Amino acid sequence: MTTAQASSSSTTVKKKVSPLTRPSRRLLCLGIEGSANKLGCGIISHSPSPSNSTTKVTVLSNVRHTYITPPGEGFLPSDTARHHRDWIVRVIEEAVRKAGVRWSELDCIAFTKGPGMGTPLQVGALVARTLSLLHDIPLIGVNHCVGHIEMGRQITSSHNPIVLYVSGGNTQVIAYSQQRYRIFGETLDIAIGNCLDRFARVIGLRNDPSPGYNIEVEAKKGKKLVSLPYGTKGMDVSLAGILHSVESYTKDKKYISWDQPTSEDVITAYDLCYSLQETAFAMLVEITERAMAHVGARDVLIVGGVGCNLRLQEMMGIMASERNGRVFATDQSFCIDNGIMIAQAGLLAYRMGQITPLEKTGVTQRYRTDAVHVSWRA
């Protein structure tokens, strides 16, 4: 607590210099992602720009294969791992072929270390280790959430936004400070994607292309807003209650499922999709706004699978414009889990000299976003 010393040593230089140095040649990284039901592999390159002193980032390939379960079913870890084992060789081969690179050209291999489902994660890590030993390429374990954030920042060129990370397993409001992505708010129980997926199962929506997308489509036909609990607690949200409540509407006498409404009094599945989205997203936008007001930020970046939802993007956009801010979002190829984001975060770490030694390449189901030392940012 030596404040006097601190104030005297503080400099007038406030401009931040990135700790990253410009690469002297093209650097290539292959990323493998398999923390949930998506299996992805991508290759990214960072090369020195010939015209100025910046670094050019190019996505060479981004291949994904999704494990889709029948309507009314979720994905179990063991089945998901089996899917990954069945497909991983094909996915990686496809990524390498599309990128048009040779194995010997790769500088590093990045894989998802966590968080996620244990067995599917192990598949990715195992293959990464094998490839590393086979071709003598260093490994980098990447935090899945940090991967999302770094890819979002890269694609949208949003420099220092508040990040809303919404997916099947995570719901977090994050801001960067002092080399960590700090979590300002998050869900107290289930994740928003989990909430949507589970409700999609209850009303029998298909899991193809994704349950959340199907809810989004059906919600457009909804008209009536049914009353659902609104659970914001400071910068946190609670979503379990809203799921339970919207499920109980399906047992209501007035519930007519997908039939066309015959009177004003009935509740359709469309209405429930609409109400669930409106209420849950309003909560998410509100906690994001709270975090923005708290840290004084203007820009928002939405990442994660639920981030593709256009209604969420629209609501966030209205909120941001009321605060003179901007919203950045990406499309499904970068929002939904993919290998390229792991490659991007991995390559950033690699450029800072962070390499994961083989004996430390184990995976972890629990790996918090704020546990990562973000050495590549000032």
Place this chain on the structure above:
Amino acid sequence: MSTPTSSYSYSPSTCYLERGELIKQGAEAKVFALSSLFPPPKIYNPSSPSSSSSSSTPSSSGVIIKYRFPKQYRHPSLDASLTASRLTFEARSLARAAKYGVTVPRVLWVDEKGGCIGLEKVEGWSVREVLGGGAEGEMEYQDEEEIELDIDTNDDERDVDVQGEGEVEEGNEGWDKLRELGVGRDHLMRSIGSALAKLHLTTIIHGDLTTSNMMIRLTPDNKSQPYEIVLIDFGLSSTAQFPENYAVDLYVLERAFASTHPKSEKLYAGVLEAYAKGLGEKKWKPIETKLKEVRKRGRKRDMTG
């Protein structure tokens, strides 16, 4: 669903909003400041000698208006019900807290239809400002791009001290004032703790405890305590029924400390200590047990998937 803009319906508070100066747009409301409820009076000073000119300092009690404007992103009926309930809760909690002697801003009026609440203006600084909240300072420079240095210039010495190593930034008026009065961080933390204890003894749960929601007001008249902690922003407040509620309230603050003031995290222990003391052994024990439980679940837990 898409009413173009909020039709500025006329309410009793409208004229004040027009006169007020927008000082902050919080997450929920726009906050306007007024120097007083009346238009500035035109004062004619007779050219009498220095008899009473110095003593006539008007007790300028500023006014804050919190205007919960309609949120366009929310469904109108959802928005209306949320606004109404939060406004009423805030007013009720503030009145109740004041009744039991907790230092909070006075409620001047409530305009439910207009979405406005008029409050006494608290002169001072938020604890966030005084502690120099980490993230905010950095956000100010967001327009400046990080520049990746060329590899050739790599050998040049780079300024290491660019990321605000100093725990408290320069030009921190509040902190300077407190230091002048001989108040250290530990003392500040203890005051926060006892202010919270006082609040919780009235069974009010704040619901959004962050360092932004605590003001430091100097009390020059009081010799033993040169300043006081004023809790503000009761929009998410409620009444507690179980020790769990208190524990969650404390936990929210704990997390806010950790994320906003990463370097002051250990100071938080001082808050809890004073809180426990203020509450008394008997009431603190069950809350302490719950707090340990709360810490273990929720935000500390990692999600899978």
